[in-house]
Amino acid sequence: MTVPPLLEVSHLRVQYAVKTGLFGRVLDHINAVDDVSFSLQRGETLGLVGESGCGKSTLGRTVLALQKPAGGQVRLRNQDLFSLSPGELKHQRRFAQIIFQNPRSCFDPRRTLGSSVRMALDVQDMLDPSARDAAVAEIFRKVGLRPEHRQRYPHELSGGQLQRLGIARALILKPDLIVCDEPVSALDVSVQAQILNLLSDLRAELQLALIFVSHNLAVVEYIADRVAVMYYGRIVEIAPTRQLFADPQHPYTRALLSAVPSIDVARRAEPMPKLGDPPNPARLPSGCRFRSRCPMAMARCAVEDPQSVEIISGHWVACHAAAGPVGQ
Amino acid sequence: MSVILLDEPLVPTPPRWRRFVARLLRNPSVVVGGTILILLILLALFAPWVAPYDPFKVNPVQRLKPPSWLHLMGTDEVGRDLFSRLIFGSRYFLLICIVTASISASIGTLLGLIAGAGSVVTESIIMRLIDVMLAFPYILMVLVIVAILGPSLWTGMISIGIAGIPGYARLVRSAVLTVKREDYVVSARALGASEADILFRTILPNVLSPLIVYLAFSMPLAALVTSSLSFIGLGTQPPAPEWGAMLVNSRTYLFSAWWAVTGPGMALFISIFGLNILGNGLRDVLDPRSAA
């Protein structure tokens, strides 16, 4: 464990203005990401799960410096992204790329797909200009499309094909890290499997680290090495995938897991969790933010925000009711 | 939407511009409006060859003659051939369209781009400025600017051009606000493209469609207001054969020489109608949902 991590996020905080004054003065804000820390090794896949509005996409984008944090650090390859000069940041961007949820909106409708993918090389001034087209053709083949598709426009291709090209555009810079922001949520089940298979093949071949943002727990269990569960800006539980799914500690994680309808008909009688309605993100409860929906809430939860505690090696939980740390 | 199987042989599609032209030609509004516009341009270019008479030549003997084979549209109160004056008038019409539109579109688009893509503070400043401009009635603003600069064709066009800026700025700003949220803009940023690069090479091409449509609609409006300015004597000065000015001169003879009013009136009507339906057609064709 002496190898420095590829990515190190510490005490990251991102705020959104929800109300602004006459000349853009922020009157009220929500903490979309609230004091989040984690690290990621080369070749590792971190699943980021949570419900809509929990800040998982914002976290993914802030890691790529697409969003300015209100505090904290993101270190990629041992460089603090937010203290770099614009030129250095541009160079650093080639090591971390993004794949989007909706393949239909992630390509400029007025550019051919070849030109959209080539833009990555042009912007970063990678390779000799004459070699770029060949590189684009090569990456098209790698994700299962033909070089002739380079002349096509986005509306001529299916969602699955476009998502392959979304991966191609991210890969052509040979990054170390790709943030996948709900990459299969907009796809049909049959196509989703193709994309998941492609991603896991490429990941193994290129030693890619992935941050896989998804609301679909089954997909995350399938692809991730480690999983972080987010609730309103905070990582409430993080653990190796097998450990988290076998022995979830946080009541929110448990509720999420039991809410996924199983395809197994025999389990249809199992009771579903009854969480209340989600809180207003600008007015989170005092103490533990999950308190208002938690079946295990105690008096302590209202006054004390639970700190993340390592209960087993690598398994961290932020909950007063969860089992205590190792050895206690 | 066509769905292509991975193993399906690729049918080569014609280049984008050729499909675009084909779509243009399939749209009747574009065809009719475009034909009128092209005719206008041809008339303006070849006016000296097409017009049978010198539009400025006074002939007191032929005063207020009704249409005849000699003077196809009759003559005016000083005996100038109306047909020739109408043909030369197309030059003024197009000049007005182009000058006013260039002023409003260039400045308005730039302001809109900066407001849409810039910081919250620059956006607030620009948009408050635009709000102030919009608070003045359009005609009042034109009149104020003309009053400051003095009445002439050029001051008329400049004032109308300036008065048109807020419309373009607001349109472009709202289009930019929509486009800049798109994932392909985020993607360009993630690839390391600079903000200026993103603004002019990714965002601008994607706000062009609404801009072109607005252009087609606002040009005839500008032409109409310029003609109105001439009509109240604050625009083109006699003896220039501008259609609005011709209308003014002839209105005294409305009941004795109907042709002197009808000619310029029809010319204005047909030209403005043509540009308007061209705008309608372009809006349909440029709508991304129609791109098949």
Added chain:
Amino acid sequence: MMAMQQIETPQTGSPKNVQPLLRITGLTTEFRLEGGRRLQAVQDVDLDIGAGEILGLVGESGSGKSVFAQSILRLVQPPGQVVAGAIAFEGRSVMDMSARELSRWRGRDVGMIFQQPQSCLNPVRRIGWQVAEPLLLQEKLSRKAAWAGAVDLLRAVGIPAPEEKVLAYPHQLSGGQAQRVMIAIALALKPKLLIADEPTTALDVTIQAQILELLRESCRMLGTSLLLVTHDLGVVARLADRVAVMYAGRIVEEGPVETMLTAPAHPYTQGLIGAAPQLGQARGVRLKDIPGTIPDLSRLGAGCAFAPRCDARAGQNLESCTLSQPLPVSIRPRHRALCFAAKASSAVSPCEISP
């Protein structure tokens, strides 16, 4: 809140001779495209829904499942049109109803729920009136009685503090609450049939669980039949008594939920089940994807629409797949599939599914 009950196995016993609540035969819905081409979004569909039954209609985007739901209610808009088929509701022909009968039937006997509840509610009216509206219009209740009815309905669908929430506007509701309100409106007149088109797709998983529970309990209490249109097999497994799988406008397989999900006969159903990762599934196992994409419905050939993507065809080299349309094959009682290969494989043993 309604009482939670343990589920009993629904009345799937012996096929009864009673006529079903809804019987659809040979339904075909066609869209005319530019350039004179035609596209059959729904092709020759036969389907029954029994009284009190929950039927899950599964399909991917573009399979025609939503158009099918609209066709049942004769809500298809031009350029779409139902060009063939019969729809019998309690023996009455829906296709022969006059405009007036039709709107009365839709109002009284059928309820509908859609994917985006917020866009189905009128943003400028208080939700109380929107819930009370069917009571006012169809039941001819007084305004006061209808308003009281609205409060009761909102309470029944689990809206907290319904006396206050009746005064709220739609934008003040969360997504889950808005869907509850839609359910209250749909069930206000105790319809005999409820059509829910992807009712939980836009919701978070914890809210989805509650809405599914609410749908099941409400339908059970009122004896309402439910046509549940969805792409999610998990939702179907949770709720449905019977499942129909749609592909390229046709129902390719139909049967009781237990056998459909454990022993599917059609290669497409098998593919769907294999393609979606499941919780607790072994990690690292490659997902069994279905190659290619959904076909362009306006360019279908003579054969089975699934043939170009089909494993079974590749394995057995069935010529007929590309040449002619397969006829329904009975796999076991009440379970049929539209596939040449299904007969061959299921005659030997029930189909194995890969994990």
